[in-house]
Amino acid sequence: MAEQCAVIGIGQTKHRESRRDVSMPGLIRIAALQALEDADMAFEDVDAIVIGTAPDMFEGIMMPELFLADALGAAGKPIFRVHTAGSVGGSTAVVASHLVQAGVHEKVLTVAFEKQSESNAMWALSPAIPFQPQLVAGAGGYFAPLMRSYIRRADAHPDTGCMVAVKDRAHGMLNPYAHLHLDQSLEEVKAAPMLWDPIRYSETCPSSDGAVAMVLVDDKHAKRVKNPAWVRGTSVRTERTFFAGRDQVNPRAGQQCAKDVYDQAGITNPLSEIDCAEIYVPFSWFEPMWLENLGFAEEGLGWKMTMEGQTKLGANMPINMSGGVMCTNPIGASGMLRFAEAARQVRGTADKHQVDGAKVAVGHAYGGGSQFFAMWIVSSER
Amino acid sequence: MRNVAIVSFAQLPSVRVSHATDEAELVQPVTSQAMNQVGINQDDIGFTCSGSTDYLPGRPFSFVAAVDGLKAWPPIRESHVEMDGAFALYEAWVRLLHGDIDTALVFSFGKCSLAPVPDVLNLQNDPYYVQPLGLDSISAAALQAQALIDSGKATERDFAEVAVRNRKNALANPNAQIKGNFSVDELLKEPYLSSPLRKSFCPPLSDSAAAIVLAAGDAAKKLTKRPAWIRGIDHRTEPHSLGQRDLTSSPSAKLAAEKAGVGDGKVDLAELHAPFAHQELILREALGLADDVSINPSGGALAANSLMTAGLIRFGEAASHVLAGKADRAVAHTTNGVCLQHNLIAVLEGE
Known part of the structure; x- marks a missing residue:
């Protein structure tokens, strides 16, 4: 690696339906x-x-970076388009950071967006594919069996998912950019209709319009601001969709992605050495599943951390301080929002959802059938 | 900066219809061929990157299915761009500059037989003001070709000569789709598809897939006797609106060529991704290529044009000449967008 990379600028829209x-x-x-x-x-x-967005069909534009080049002042410059399913926002930030670290460019603007109101993601995600049974169920229908499997294996408390929803929505109340501002009690969350058992309506992410952007620079330009967020580790991992040997509840690609970024950042005990994390939780039960997958909890014990309130702001391992994907989900931007919120924490600019003294934070995104992973670790220290 | 080279290249023959091949079936043969050529397999690959578009198969996340054509177990470092495979090569080049891994596998696939391509490409236009007009890719290219004629820079005969030469070159290319000895006068008798473009001035619709293995430094030398070193590589875009551009020139290709160092030495051959005959003339001028440069010995995109793959194939074809010791310095080019909006250029050298 020729250069260090730092985040010195972060912006996002107010997210709305x-x-x-x-x-x-x-x-x-x-x-x-x-x-x-x-x-x-x-x-x-x-x-x-470097721009990222989820399937072009969500907006009905083929390769939207061509038409968006003007709006980003890209004429005469390189503009690069990444697409790695739900992890795309994270992968896009990773590609942008690599351009800086490799010494190809000094100052890179990275942007991710989705304008979901242009279409209906649930149906866009339920196509009829030749020679495959049609899964007319959206993402929730795909993931629900994995959660049921998790609950059975871990013998998890059935309220865990609802607790995640209550906590993330409470966090979202502190974030003026969040799409959902819902002050919900556990009873209210539990009373919502069941969509895909065990996922209630109240335990799903919304469909949002929104965008997020970051400015990534090398050492020389990091001095422009007093509080750069230094990129201390980046990683991506992929495994196959169809492979009998894979465990979709606790995917090996996710474990390896986490180990890779921890190794790069010199972290041996993530729970004690990482101050907070923004992880990709589009359905409530993914919080305990990812807590285990990323090494914050031992296998089978992630749900206990959630039930004990350890993942709340102010507790020992705050997760999704911004309200996370459960409050805001412009799909193509959701991964980069996680990465950007992690950077805001270590820069000390997270306002009402700031974790006191946060120095090291994780951004995480996943996509496809729990098979694409992208992560980074940012730190206030170089 | 670390030296990175193309060490192998494989492609499926471009055909009008590749029946009943899904993503994995397109990807598996070319990726394994490219790796076999240098005696390695997926376990030896440090990073994998691909380019494709969902708008050919008409469903979201079609690239996800391509992963099933790889041995992605244990899990791999992998990425995907919704651009031509040549841009996936660019991402892999950046990744190899980090120094922690030495090899990368790049691939792309495109089946034009699945979609009415000229109409689908209208979806690349501004959705608010242009898409509703139904500006298909042939009509858009025709506007550019007419502008070129009006500027006095070229004639219809020049377009025909480009088409004749490319398809003659393709006779020596077993993977090309349209090839033969045509005469300029014969082509000029074809009816217009969209004036001033006749059928032979437009690209065929092809199904294909391609793969390239990249390696860095000593690893490249170990894998092959004469790697095709990427001496320079750069890409640039232009304003989107056709009305904001001088369509008779390509400032983005010119700038990318300068940054890649095309003019820093003698060029033996250039593989230009010019889907329409007149675009080759614009690109030759933008890249400042001398008259003695062999242009598109493969037949170029006029002989085979699998969307998303045609650009990566230009890189592979250019590299093949260097790998075989038949050229010392080759230029590879890829374009994206309507009327050459976005251009990627690399210089490949033998030593």
Whole structure:
């Protein structure tokens, strides 16, 4: 690695079910301009742009980076488009950081977005594929059996998922950018209709319109701000969709991705050495599952951390301080929002959902059939 | 900066319809062939990256199925771009610069037989102001070709000469789809598809897949006698709106060529991703290629044009000449978007 990489600018839109007030270029410009302002930079200072979004069909535009180039001031510059399913926001940030670390560019703007109101993601995710049974069930229908399997294996308390929903929504109340601002009690969450057992309506993420952007720079330019977030580790891992030997409840790709970033950052005990984490939890039960997969809890004990309140703001291992995907889910941007929120924590700019004295934070995203993983570790120390 | 090279290349022959091949069946043969050529397998690969588009099969996440064509177990470091496979090669090149891994597998696949491609490509246009007009890719390219004629830079005869040469070159390429000895006068008698473009000035629709293995430093030398070293590589874009561009030139290709160092030495051959005949003329000028440069010895995109793969195949074809010792310095080019909006250029050298 030729260079160190730091996050010096972060921006995001207010996320809503439908941002009819802005076009797609308008949406990404809000996030990009905010990130540039934060970094004390302008479009002309940017060397290259890396953009990520989930399937093009969600917006009905093929390779939207072509049409969005103008809005990002990309003329005459390299613009690069990443797409790795639900993990795309994370993978996009990883590619952007690699351009800096490899010494290819000094100042990179990275952007991720989704304008889900342009279509219906649930049905876009339920296509009829030749020679395969049609799974007309959206993402929840795919993941519900994995959660049932987790509950059986771990003998988990049945309220765990609802506790995650209550906690993440309480966190989301502190985040003015979050889509959902719901002050929900455990009783209210439990009373919601069951969609895909064990996932109630109240335990699912919303469909959001939104964008997020970050400015990543090398050592020389990190001085522009007093509080850069240093990228201390990045990793991606993939495993096959169809393979009898894989464990979709606790995927090996996720374990290896986590081990890789911890090794790079010199972390041997994630629970004690990491101050907080933003992890990709689109359905409530993924919190305990990922706590185990990422090594914050021993296998079978993730649900206890949640039930004991250890993942709340103010407790010893705050998870999804921003409210997470459970409050805000512009799919293509959701991964980068996790990465950006981790960076906000170590920069000390997370406002009302700031973890006191956070120095080391994890950003995590996953996609496909729990098979694509992207992570980074950011730190206030170089 | 670390030296990275192309060490092997494999492709499926481009055909109009590749029946009943799904993503995994396209990907598995080419990736294993590319790895076999240098005696390695997936376990030896440090990073894997692919390029494809969901708009050909018409379903979201089609690239996910391609992973099933790989031996992705134990889990692999992997990424995907919704761009031509040549851009996946660019991401893999960046990844290898880190120094912790030495090899990368790059692949792409595209089946034009699954979709009405010229109409689908209208979806690359601005969704608010242009898409509703139904500007298919042939009509858009025709606007560019007419602008070129109006500027006095080229004539329809020049377009025909480009088409004739490419398809003649393709006679020596077993993987090409459209090949033969055509005459310029014969082509100029074809009816217009979209004036001034005739059928032969437009690319065929092809199904194909391709794979390339990249290796860095000593690892490259161990895998092959004469690696095709990537001496320079760069990509640039232009404003999206056709009205904001001078369609008769390609400033983004010119800039990318400068950054990649195309003009720093004698170029033996260039593989240009010019789906339409007139675009080759624009690119030659933008890259500043001398008259003695062999252009598209493979026949180029006019002989075989599998969307998302045609660009990676340009890189592979250019590298093949260097790997075989038939060229010392080759240029590879890929384009993306309507009327050459986005261009990627690399210089490959033998020593």
